[in-house]
Amino acid sequence: MPEQSPGPAVSFAGVTKRYGDGAAVDGVTLDIAGGSFVALVGTSGSGKSTLLKTVNRLVVPDAGRVAIDGRDVADEPPARLRRRIGYVFQNVGLFPHLSVGDNIAMPLVLAGRRDPARVAAMLDLVELPRAFAGRMPAELSGGQRQRVGVARALAAEARLLLMDEPFGALDPVTREALAGAIRRLHADLSLTTIMVTHDMAEALLNATRVLVMQAGRIVADAAPAAMLAGEAGDAADALVAVPRAQAERLTAMTR
Numbered sequence: 339m340p341e342q343s344p345g346p347a348v349s350f351a352g353v354t355k356r357y358g359d360g361a362a363v364d365g366v367t368l369d370i371a372g373g374s375f376v377a378l379v380g381t382s383g384s385g386k387s388t389l390l391k392t393v394n395r396l397v398v399p400d401a402g403r404v405a406i407d408g409r410d411v412a413d414e415p416p417a418r419l420r421r422r423i424g425y426v427f428q429n430v431g432l433f434p435h436l437s438v439g440d441n442i443a444m445p446l447v448l449a450g451r452r453d454p455a456r457v458a459a460m461l462d463l464v465e466l467p468r469a470f471a472g473r474m475p476a477e478l479s480g481g482q483r484q485r486v487g488v489a490r491a492l493a494a495e496a497r498l499l500l501m502d503e504p505f506g507a508l509d510p511v512t513r514e515a516l517a518g519a520i521r522r523l524h525a526d527l528s529l530t531t532i533m534v535t536h537d538m539a540e541a542l543l544n545a546t547r548v549l550v551m552q553a554g555r556i557v558a559d560a561a562p563a564a565m566l567a568g569e570a571g572d573a574a575d576a577l578v579a580v581p582r583a584q585a586e587r588l589t590a591m592t593r
């Protein structure tokens with residue numbers, strides 16, 4: 339794999355989004371370095387998805403600014419912006435009437451490109467057989483569909499990958515396999531990856547930096563090792579306690 343420059347940096351400056359009286363995202367200021375793998379963790383309703391969607395403008399903030407490599411996302415037409423950003427979410431939303439190959443090629447078509455070799459290369463990248471290009475989404479398992487979603491997200495050479503509970507609906511074995519594939523892709527393509535998850539274990543095992551959200555704010559920000567060492571504060575400790583207690587119970591059962 340040739341050396342590549344890292345994916346873009348992403349910065350948030352005072353980003354706020356209100357729905358009614360409440361702030362889903364409340365004045366978030368944050369710099370994400372190019373090439374990092376960041377997990378956004380927090381309980382349901384803490385604002386993770388809303389913050390993530392300000393990056394590709396599925397959500398427009400009421401205040402503040404989001405920039406990619408220093409360029410305000412509001413300065414670019416949304417369609418063009420989204421072509422540079424891969425987006426994977428739970429039950430990834432493949433077009434059911436299009437073949438797997440046509441689904442993967444969709445971002446290329448939208449960019450005015452025809453590149454059948456790219457579809458095969460993307461299937462290789464997400465470790466699916468090339469013959470799957472001719473199948474329909476309904477003929478795939480949930481995990482295979484998520485892989486197609488990742489292939490589609492990266493087909494047009496996006497260097498920034500946004501993922502919102504990408505493994506949410508999958509069984510634990512498939513989750514683990516797909517997480518491994520994502521880690522490899524992140525490293526091989528030097529992506530910047532931001533992943534929303536409610537699962538602290540998943541965040542700690544995959545990301546290089548873990549951010550905890552609570553009531554629209556970032557309340558903890560640390561590398562996994564520091565978070566596990568209890569150096570990231572009470573909110574992080576409370577979330578880390580869950581997988582830790584599970585691991586301890588499993589260990590105790592082997593004694």
Ligand SMILES: Nc1ncnc2c1ncn2[C@@H]1O[C@H](COP(=O)(O)OP(=O)(O)OP(=O)(O)O)[C@@H](O)[C@H]1O
Binds near residue numbers: 362380385386388536
């Ligand atoms: N389109 C919307 N209209 C009104 N309220 C919204 C909208 N989207 C989100 N909210 C509210 O904003 C808050 C944050 O929601 P958000 O989806 O960002 O949380 P989350 O941390 O991603 O939660 P989950 O883990 O359950 O997906 C919630 O209180 C939610 O009800």
